[in-house]
Amino acid sequence: xxxxxxxxxxxxxxxxxxxxxxxxxxxxxxxxxxxxxxxxxxxxxxxxxxxxxxxxxxxxxxxxxxxxxxxxxxxxxxxxxxxxxxxxxxxxxxxxxxxxxxxxxxxxxxxxxxxxxxxxxxxxxxxxxxxxxxxxxxxxxxxxxxxxxxxxxxxxxxxxxxxxxxxxxxxxxxxxxxxxxxxxxxxxxxxxxxxxxxxxxxxxxxxxxxxxxxxxxxxxxxxxxxxxxxxxxxxxxxxxxxxxxxxxxxxxxxxxxxxxxxxxxxxxxxxxxxxxxxxxxxxxxxxxxxxxxxxxxxxxxxxxxxxxxxxxxxxxxxxxxxxxxxx
Amino acid sequence: xxxxxxxxxxxxxxxxxxxxxxxxxxxxxxxxxxxxxxxxxxxxxxxxxxxxxxxxxxxxxxxxxxxxxxxxxxxxxxxxxxxxxxxxxxxxxxxxxxxxxxxxxxxxxxxxxxxxxxxxxxxxxxxxxxxxxxxxxxx
Numbered sequence: 522x523x524x525x526x527x528x529x530x531x532x533x534x535x536x537x538x539x540x541x542x543x544x545x546x547x548x549x550x551x552x553x554x555x556x557x558x559x560x561x562x563x564x565x566x567x568x569x570x571x572x573x574x575x576x577x578x579x580x581x582x583x584x585x586x587x588x589x590x591x592x593x594x595x596x597x598x599x600x601x602x603x604x605x606x607x608x609x610x611x612x613x614x615x616x617x618x619x620x621x622x623x624x625x626x627x628x629x630x631x632x633x634x635x636x637x638x639x640x641x642x643x644x645x646x647x648x649x650x651x652x653x654x655x656x657x658x659x660x661x662x663x664x665x666x667x668x669x670x671x672x673x674x675x676x677x678x679x680x681x682x683x684x685x686x687x688x689x690x691x692x693x694x695x696x697x698x699x700x701x702x703x704x705x706x707x708x709x710x711x712x713x714x715x716x717x718x719x720x721x722x723x724x725x726x727x728x729x730x731x732x733x734x735x736x737x738x739x740x741x742x743x744x745x746x747x748x749x750x751x752x753x754x755x756x757x758x759x760x761x762x763x764x765x766x767x768x769x770x771x772x773x774x775x776x777x778x779x780x781x782x783x784x785x786x787x788x789x790x791x792x793x794x795x796x797x798x799x800x801x802x803x804x805x806x807x808x809x810x811x812x813x814x815x816x817x818x819x820x821x822x823x824x825x826x827x828x829x830x831x832x833x834x835x836x837x838x839x840x841x842x843x844x845x846x847x848x
Numbered sequence: 849x850x851x852x853x854x855x856x857x858x859x860x861x862x863x864x865x866x867x868x869x870x871x872x873x874x875x876x877x878x879x880x881x882x883x884x885x886x887x888x889x890x891x892x893x894x895x896x897x898x899x900x901x902x903x904x905x906x907x908x909x910x911x912x913x914x915x916x917x918x919x920x921x922x923x924x925x926x927x928x929x930x931x932x933x934x935x936x937x938x939x940x941x942x943x944x945x946x947x948x949x950x951x952x953x954x955x956x957x958x959x960x961x962x963x964x965x966x967x968x969x970x971x972x973x974x975x976x977x978x979x980x981x982x983x984x985x986x987x
Contacts, residue, residue: 524985533902533903534902534905534932534933534934535985537902537903537904537905538905538982538985539985540905541856541905541982542985544854545852545853545854546852549985550985553985603884604879604880607879607880607881607882608854608882609878609879609880609881609882609883609884609885610879610884610885611875611876611879611885611887612884612885612886612887613886613887613888613889615886615887615888615889615900616887616888616889619888619889619891619892619896622895622896622899622900623895623896623899628903629900629903630903630904631884631886631904633884635854
């Protein structure tokens with residue numbers, strides 16, 4: 522049986538290995554992805570983002586209970602950071618999700634950022650497609666613990682849940698642009714802690730300001746603010762209801778809202794693929810002529826050339842000129 | 849560019865003891881050696897460990913155990929790997945083992961046992977020598 526059929530049949534080992542090949546940029550994985558693509562586009566994607574330690578993994582774990590009770594199968598992509606010095610990573614999000622390890626309706630994959638910025642991995646969109654093709658109804662993406670500007674998830678998920686906790690910095694943090702603008706749903710987790718009501722109030726002010734600022738087509742969505750204590754399973758029903766409500770909102774406003782989500786995701790995915798392919802092609806051809814990346818960089822370090830001219834020269838020579846040579 | 853395979857390792861603690869210092873130390877050492885380490889914490893059943901290893905496509909499972917229950921959990925893990933056609937995953941153990949158990953564990957397919965006092969660099973060296981990331985998937 523070929524790999525594509527195995528993936529469509531939900532073969533765990535085939536899926537796991539394909540994900541590995543994608544992450545390691547093995548060329549044959551692209552061929553499989555090409556064939557899987559027509560089988561994608563069915564799953565609903567939920568993103569969880571927020572600072573490290575706010576309880577994203579525990580919330581995901583609880584939400585999976587709800588989804589499973591509704592009979593939905595679930596794929597989870599849990600992202601943790603790669604060490605910039607050694608290239609290694611400790612992927613520990615599974616610790617909070619142990620209860621689902623033996624459920625055949627749940628597939629969990631831990632991913633390392635491998636130098637990618639933006640909260641996701643370079644491979645996340647491909648991984649979503651694989652889980653989608655294997656038949657998972659809902660795919661949950663848990664971003665790396667993020668700061669203020671890692672907003673790729675908003676262009677990836679149907680519904681983005683932004684998680685915070687009481688007492689995270691002063692109010693000014695909440696006014697800053699970037700991550701606070703991307704939540705479709707806000708969760709104040711650990712809300713049995715002091716300062717919870719103040720945090721909710723601040724978020725509400727922020728949301729109301731945001732509503733006035735974003736004048737887009739179609740009816741507006743007012744992001745709800747949900748208080749949870751994930752470790753005690755409190756507020757999870759409310760969170761689930763909010764996600765369902767947002768899903769309904771997207772599907773009720775297909776032309777203006779749902780299509781926009783799908784467009785944003787396809788664009789981010791495509792630009793990533795194109796950028797990688799152009800970069801790899803240019804670097805590979807330079808290397809064939811005996812100039813590897815290290816050599817190119819050292820030219821810049823020694824001020825033999827500026828980075829702008831060098832980049833321009835490489836693109837001109839490797840892409841533009843090579844085309845006329847081939848003719 | 850790619851074709852730069854990254855070694856993926858599962859560090860798991862089967863059974864009931866909650867002393868995970870050793871497991872954490874080895875997880876960090878493996879990270880610093882450039883491996884991707886999936887760490888699942890304490891109290892793992894053999895079934896949970898094997899399910900994780902399959903979904904995460906690891907090359908190596910490192911089992912840390914101090915409770916003395918290794919003669920139950922280790923054979924069960926090997927059995928489950930076999931059932932899932934995953935005998936290609938290397939399994940090693942670390943912790944406290946009676947000397948007479950070590951040959952028995954090796955007999956069931958545990959590739960190496962690391963006892964207290966083993967240097968971290970020796971373990972890493974062993975892994976780099978004996979565990980190679982797998983090739984690409986072909987039909």
